[in-house]
Amino acid sequence: MPNSAQSDIDEFLGDSDAVVAVEIGWLTRITQATLRCYQFDAVAFECLDAGAGYFVSRTAIVPEAVTTLGDLPRAIREAGADFRTLDNLWTLHDAVARSTLQFSMIRMRNAAPRSPP
Numbered sequence: 001m002p003n004s005a006q007s008d009i010d011e012f013l014g015d016s017d018a019v020v021a022v023e024i025g026w027l028t029r030i031t032q033a034t035l036r037c038y039q040f041d042a043v044a045f046e047c048l049d050a051g052a053g054y055f056v057s058r059t060a061i062v063p064e065a066v067t068t069l070g071d072l073p074r075a076i077r078e079a080g081a082d083f084r085t086l087d088n089l090w091t092l093h094d095a096v097a098r099s100t101l102q103f104s105m106i107r108m109r110n111a112a113p114r115s116p117p
Contacts, residue, residue, distance in 0.1 A: 005099070024086065046058075
């Protein structure tokens with residue numbers, strides 16, 4: 001994170017390279033879900049957003065392998081990210097948005113409503 005202030009890294013990431021934060025209300029669904037992870041030749045992809053990890057291919061390609069993942073919190077931790085559960089994501093969302101970190105919060109539409117001020 002070349003443009004991130006060390007204080008923001010310390011506050012939000014600690015010793016982790018990445019953090020996945022979810023609302024506690026989603027934990028059962030996430031733990032019980034099965035995810036298919038498709039592996040492709042990286043040459044066919046271009047990066048749209050390095051901070052969020054968005055890559056696209058402009059051509060159709062065939063996966064080289066498919067891995068089935070269960071127990072997603074464990075899989076996230078095994079991949080090197082910190083998995084955190086929160087009562088509500090909005091406080092974290094607002095704090096990270098004010099920070100110098102690169103981040104993705106693409107699924108905030110699935111978050112519980114903001115609490116009244």
